Amino acid sequence: MxxxxxxxxxxxxxxxxxxxxxxxxxxxxxxYVFSQDAKVIAIQYSGTAIAIGMVALVLSWLMRLxxxxxxxxxxxxxxxxxxxITMHGMIMVIYLLTALFLGGFGNYLIxxxxxxxxxxxxxxxxxxxxxxxxxxxxxxxxxFAPGGPTGAGWTLxxxxxxxxxxxxxxxxxxxLMLVSLILFIxxxxxxxxxxxxxxxxxxxxxxxxxxMPLTVWGIFTATVMALLAFPALxxxxxxxxxxxxxxxxxxMPAIVEMGEQLQHAGxxxxxxxxxxxxxxxxxxxxxxxxAFGIVSDLISVHARxxxxxxxxxxxxxxxxxxxxxxxxxxxxxxxxMHPYFGFFFAxxxxxxxxPTAIKVxxxxxxxxxxxxxxxxxxxxxxxxxxxxxxxxxxxLFLGNVVVDVPLSDTMFVVAHFHMVMGIAPILVIFxxxxxxxxxxxxxxxxxxxxxxxxxxxxxxAYLIFFPMHYLGLIGVPRRYAELGDMQILPESAHSLNAFxxxxxFTVGFAQLVFLFNLIWSIRHGREAGSNPWRAxxxxxQTLETPPGHGxxxxxxxxxxxxxxxxxVPGAKEDFIPQNDPGSxxxxxxx
Amino acid sequence: MSVILVFLLVVAGIAGWWLSQQRLMxxxxxxxxxxxxxxxxxxGPMPAAKVGLGxxxxxxxxxxxxxxxxxxxxxxxxxxxxxxxxxxxWLNSGVLMLSxxxxxxxxxxxxxxxxxxxxxxxxxxGVTAIAFLVGQLMAWRELMADGYFLAAxxxxxxxxxxxxxxxxxxxxxxxxxxxxxxxxxxxxxxxDRLRLGVxxxxxYWHFLLFIWLGLFVLLAGWAASFVEICRQLLT
Numbered sequence: 001m002x003x004x005x006x007x008x009x010x011x012x013x014x015x016x017x018x019x020x021x022x023x024x025x026x027x028x029x030x031x032y033v034f035s036q037d038a039k040v041i042a043i044q045y046s047g048t049a050i051a052i053g054m055v056a057l058v059l060s061w062l063m064r065l066x067x068x069x070x071x072x073x074x075x076x077x078x079x080x081x082x083x084x085i086t087m088h089g090m091i092m093v094i095y096l097l098t099a100l101f102l103g104g105f106g107n108y109l110i111x112x113x114x115x116x117x118x119x120x121x122x123x124x125x126x127x128x129x130x131x132x133x134x135x136x137x138x139x140x141x142x143x144f145a146p147g148g149p150t151g152a153g154w155t156l157x158x159x160x161x162x163x164x165x166x167x168x169x170x171x172x173x174x175x176l177m178l179v180s181l182i183l184f185i186x187x188x189x190x191x192x193x194x195x196x197x198x199x200x201x202x203x204x205x206x207x208x209x210x211x212m213p214l215t216v217w218g219i220f221t222a223t224v225m226a227l228l229a230f231p232a233l234x235x236x237x238x239x240x241x242x243x244x245x246x247x248x249x250x251x252m253p254a255i256v257e258m259g260e261q262l263q264h265a266g267x268x269x270x271x272x273x274x275x276x277x278x279x280x281x282x283x284x285x286x287x288x289x290x291a292f293g294i295v296s297d298l299i300s301v302h303a304r305x306x307x308x309x310x311x312x313x314x315x316x317x318x319x320x321x322x323x324x325x326x327x328x329x330x331x332x333x334x335x336x337m338h339p340y341f342g343f344f345f346a347x348x349x350x351x352x353x354x355p356t357a358i359k360v361x362x363x364x365x366x367x368x369x370x371x372x373x374x375x376x377x378x379x380x381x382x383x384x385x386x387x388x389x390x391x392x393x394x395x396l397f398l399g400n401v402v403v404d405v406p407l408s409d410t411m412f413v414v415a416h417f418h419m420v421m422g423i424a425p426i427l428v429i430f431x432x433x434x435x436x437x438x439x440x441x442x443x444x445x446x447x448x449x450x451x452x453x454x455x456x457x458x459x460x461a462y463l464i465f466f467p468m469h470y471l472g473l474i475g476v477p478r479r480y481a482e483l484g485d486m487q488i489l490p491e492s493a494h495s496l497n498a499f500x501x502x503x504x505f506t507v508g509f510a511q512l513v514f515l516f517n518l519i520w521s522i523r524h525g526r527e528a529g530s531n532p533w534r535a536x537x538x539x540x541q542t543l544e545t546p547p548g549h550g551x552x553x554x555x556x557x558x559x560x561x562x563x564x565x566x567x568v569p570g571a572k573e574d575f576i577p578q579n580d581p582g583s584x585x586x587x588x589x590x
Numbered sequence: 591m592s593v594i595l596v597f598l599l600v601v602a603g604i605a606g607w608w609l610s611q612q613r614l615m616x617x618x619x620x621x622x623x624x625x626x627x628x629x630x631x632x633x634g635p636m637p638a639a640k641v642g643l644g645x646x647x648x649x650x651x652x653x654x655x656x657x658x659x660x661x662x663x664x665x666x667x668x669x670x671x672x673x674x675x676x677x678x679x680w681l682n683s684g685v686l687m688l689s690x691x692x693x694x695x696x697x698x699x700x701x702x703x704x705x706x707x708x709x710x711x712x713x714x715x716g717v718t719a720i721a722f723l724v725g726q727l728m729a730w731r732e733l734m735a736d737g738y739f740l741a742a743x744x745x746x747x748x749x750x751x752x753x754x755x756x757x758x759x760x761x762x763x764x765x766x767x768x769x770x771x772x773x774x775x776x777x778x779x780x781x782d783r784l785r786l787g788v789x790x791x792x793x794y795w796h797f798l799l800f801i802w803l804g805l806f807v808l809l810a811g812w813a814a815s816f817v818e819i820c821r822q823l824l825t
Contacts, residue, residue, distance in 0.1 A: 120638040189649055193642050201638040206624070208631040209612045224605070227645065228598060231653040235660060239751070246740055248747040250664065266669030266744065271660060274591055278656075306619060314614065325598055562618035583622060 024549070034130075036122035037549060038107045038194075041129050043440070045103035048129075049096050050515075052136050056091035057508055059084040068501025070482045079167040081481035082151030087143075089154030090177070093283065094184060095136055097425055101290040102188070102226065103132060105432060106195045106219045108440065112539035113216050115204025115557050115579075117550045119194040128194070131187030138180040147171025153479065155276055158251040158269050162244040165257070174244060178237045185230045185237075195223040204538075206559035211578070213537045213563040214313055218293020221321040222286045229282035229325070236275035243267070270335055277328040284421050285324040289317055291428040292359055295381045297563075298431050299363055301535045302378035303370030304574055306564035309362040316355035316362075323352045333404045342401040349399035353392070360389060371567065371574075375533075376450040380431030383458045384424055391420025394469065409479070412472025415465045423461045430457070430514070437518075438532045442545050443525030449517040453510050460507035467496050536575045537563040593662065597655035601648055643790050647797045650759060654801050657755065658808055661748050665814065673745045675810045676732050682725035683806055689718035690799045693792040700785040705774065708788060712771045715795065719760055719767070726757055752805055756798070763794050 025031035035041060063084045066076045076084075107125070111118055119125045142149040151167030152160060152174060164170030168177070199212070199220045212220075239250040243264065251272040252264030300307040307313060329337065329345040363385055372378065394416040398404045407413060430453070437445050472478075475488055476497075483489060483497075531540040543553040557579035565576035571584045613631055625631055664670065696711025730750065738746050770787035773779045807813045 121642060189646075193645055193649075196645050197638050197642045201633050201636065201641050203633040205632065207633075208616075208618075208625055208628065209609075210614065210616050210618045210631075227649050228601065228652050231649060232594075232656050234653065235656045238755075239660065242740075242747065242751065248741045249669075249744055250660070250747060263741065266667055268664060268667055271663050274663070275656065275660060278591065278594070310618060311614070311616075318609070322602060326595075560624075561622045564619070581623070 034126060036118070036126045038111050038119045038122070038125060039440075039547065039551075041125055042104050042107035044129050045099055045107060045132065048133055048136055049100040049104060052091055052139070053096035053100075054511075054515075055140075056088045056096060057511060059088040059091075061505060061508055063088065064501035064504040066481060068498040076481075078481040079151055080148075082153070082479075083149050083167050083173075085479070086151050086153055086156075086177075087139075087149050091139070092422065093154065093287070094181070095139065097287045097421075097429075098188070098226070098283070099132060100429060101287060101425070102195065102219060102223055103129065103191055105215075105290060105294065105436075106191070106223065108436070109215055109539060110195055110198050110219060111202065112439075112542070112547060112551055113213050113537055113563075114199060114202060114207050115538050115552065115559060116198055116202035117552065117556070120197045120202050121194050124190045125194045128187050128191035131183055131190065135180045135183035135187060138176055138183060142168070142173050142176035142180070145172035145176060147173055150174040150177045152177075155273075155280070156240070157276075158240060158243065158267075158272050159253060159255055159264075162240065162252070163255070163257055175241065178241045178244075181237045182234060182241075185234045188230060189227060192223045192227045195219060196227065204556045204559060207538075207578075210311070210314070211559055211562045213293075214296040214307065214310070214317070215290070215293040217314055217317050218289045218291070218296075221317050222289040225282045225289070225321050225324065226286045229279045229286065231279075232275050233279035236272055236279070239275075240272065270332075273332050273335055274328070277331045278325075280331060281328040282324045285320055287421055287425050289321065291384070291425040292317065294432045295384050295428050296359075296363065296366075297537070298377045298381040298428075298435055299366050300564050300566065301435075301533050302373045302375050302381070303367050304373070304566045305366055305370035306562075306566055307362070308365040308368075309358075310562065310564065312358055313362055316358045319355040320352060323348065323355070327352060330399055330404075333401050334408045339401075346399055346401050350396065353396060353399075356392060360385065360392075375434075376445070376447065376454055377431040377435035377533075379454045379458075380427045380434065383454070384427040384431065387419055387427060387461070388424040391416060391418075391424055395420055407472060409477050410472035411468045411476045411478050414478050415468035415472060418465050418468075423465065427458070430454075433518070435533065436539075437521070438528030438545070439539055439542075440546055441522050441525070442528055443521050443523075444528045444532060445521045445525060446517050449513055453514045453517065456510035456513075457507055460503050460510065463503040464500050464507065467500055471496060534573065534575050536565055536577050538578050541577050541579055591659050591663070593659040594652070594655045597651060601652075637786055639786060639790060640793075643793055647794070650797070651801070653755070654752075654805065657748075657752050658804075658813075661752070661808060662814070662817070664744050664748065667744075669743070670745055671743045672811050673733070673738055673743070673749055673809075674736075676729040678725055678729045678732065679806060679810075682722050682729065683802065685718050685725060686722045686799050686802055689715050689722060690792075690795045692718060693788070693795045697785075697788050697792045700781075700788045703781055705781075708784070709771075709774045712767065712774055712788070712791075715791070716764065716767050716771060719764055719795075723757055723760055726753055729753070749809055752809065756802055756805060759798055759801075763791070763798060766794065767791050 025035060025037070030036075032040065035044075062076060063081060065073055066081050107119070110116075145168075147168050147170070149168055150156070150161065150173035152169065156174070156177070160166045160169065162169050162174055166174075168174050199216060203212075239248075242248045243250050243252050247263045249264040249267035251269055252262070252267040253269065254265040255262050296307050296313060327345060327348045329341065330349045333342055394412070398407060398413065398416055434445055434450060437443075471493060474490070474493060476483065476493055483494070528545065530542065530545040533540070538557055538559070539547075541557060542548075542551060558581075559578045560581050561576060561578055563578055565571070567574045568576055568584050571582075576582070576584065611630055613628055616628075692711050692714035696708045696715060699707035699711060730753070733746070733749070738749075740747055740750050770784070770791055773784055773787060
């Protein structure tokens, strides 16, 4: 065992992969603004997503002000409350999470992790960001439009979404929302083609699919899903736009508004729900799969141990991706569907828990007897596992028709989806930022501020959403701006609501500390060196940190092994980079 | 939603076939060093642009499959009144086929490096595609003259929406075709890159023709009768 046979095993000639025509920037504008470099685009995407995410955070504060202390703030009318709810949900799900995971992390990590110089279509990639920015600007414009943004709820269900009784329904709000979504989908498709084709055609020598880090697998599969799921939202948006602007009746039934018969007749709101959720459910996994991938890598690196069951992890990602297209109607149990239909979708919903559970077991087994470093990325990764399991378990409740029907309109649902697709992926995003920030800037984020940020966010999020499950079970309805004197509710429900609100402000404040840390550490953080976490995947093996234009200097790296060779017996260090051609006695002894 | 599910099943089939060649059963922790023993597991020699277009066409196919799904679901409701098919659509379909044939000729010529024929094929393809769009607009005008307005009936709404969406995709293709056509005249543009450009245009054209024929069958009502026959056979 002690003998180290460190010799070159059949050294591979470098880069027979066709070199991408690298675009070289000529001026400040093309280097930092209209840049075609995926790393710059990634930072642009992330910056925009975080900025609009802060708007959504403030909106959640406003909602909590109303729910915790109803009637205290006169400017929060019921209409305004619905607008806050709608914009908060839409921004968080689409403009923050989707854009940050795929546009942000996808752009930064895919080329570096697969050993490419850049995305395969850099120009289209650049366009993707600018169309995304336009979508965000149109969305923001709706705040300033007459009548304000739409208050239709983030699912935009017709007929109410385009009627005058709903805020923004008869004005510009809903139109701008739909246009913004259409733009987002066009922009995303441009980016998505890049992420997929770069993984397919841009991998360096030796990088087979089964040697890719799970982060790339997660982002890749999520992008494929998004490319196939977003068209459903596109179709729904275009058809609703026609209903609203040109008085067609795709979704609008015959309806009387303010005593007047509207022009519409015969349309089907259920058709919209099918289209929306055909996108909406895969969307949950579009956000979750990159998180799954990233968290696998964080755990492996910070526990100094190879990921347990790599093959199974890959299969699970692919299986979840495929299954997520046949569960959409579990969001529609209360729409009056045929019982057998509900039974089918309840079954598929429970089946999808199997590959998901496999992933959770594998994360835990990776930790088992690992050399766990409780660094901040690891803390966030551990917090993710717990939170995801919590949210996932309540998902099993809601996946069953008989349990879902009474709970569907209560705070229980709000608690469930915030745990599983709000808090859980956001924890991964934080972990990932703490993990890759040194590669992006060359400096570490401040550790003390990071500890503060982690503990307040993690414990605070539980203090917000755990009581909310209870509120839901005793019957507190969701979507209500004010509970009033509801006889069924005990007094404690109201004081619990006030408590949740105070916790929400506290957690929100911790995010400001995080933002400060992000900016402050660019100049004042500790120098990180090129590989501060001693990680094996390719992005840590670049010549420069932050990586220069073209990522890898003169020659592309050649890959000789998978990304998880940690603590290999016989190796000099406790990790072996993917591009190390050496052969180590112990590395076959797993 | 059955149409989109069938479409996704086809996509999943292709993806699954490809994945099955990627050694998903391998144990990467045991395999260090060269991948020479496993041909086809690294990035292949196919140009990225071609793969990219293939993926894009899957997205476009998905879009139209979803429109078709929505069409069938909306069709089952009481107020649906089928719409007559303007005769000019037959002519338009012929013109679009001609366009595809012209581009196919251009592609064959590009492979043989006959630049003159390539140019002729590209121009013919472009002109016939524009003729198709004009024909579609004439069909719209004809329908409106007969009182089949957009909002009058869901069948009409779908007709305008779906043909419009298809037309927009043709317009997008024309932009690409224009770029390739100018390159066919650019002196010193490398022949293999021109061939790739022509190939991409041809792929896109054939696909849009295929989509159009599918939509034509749908809009003319034959698809619905076909589905009805299948349903009766099954029950």
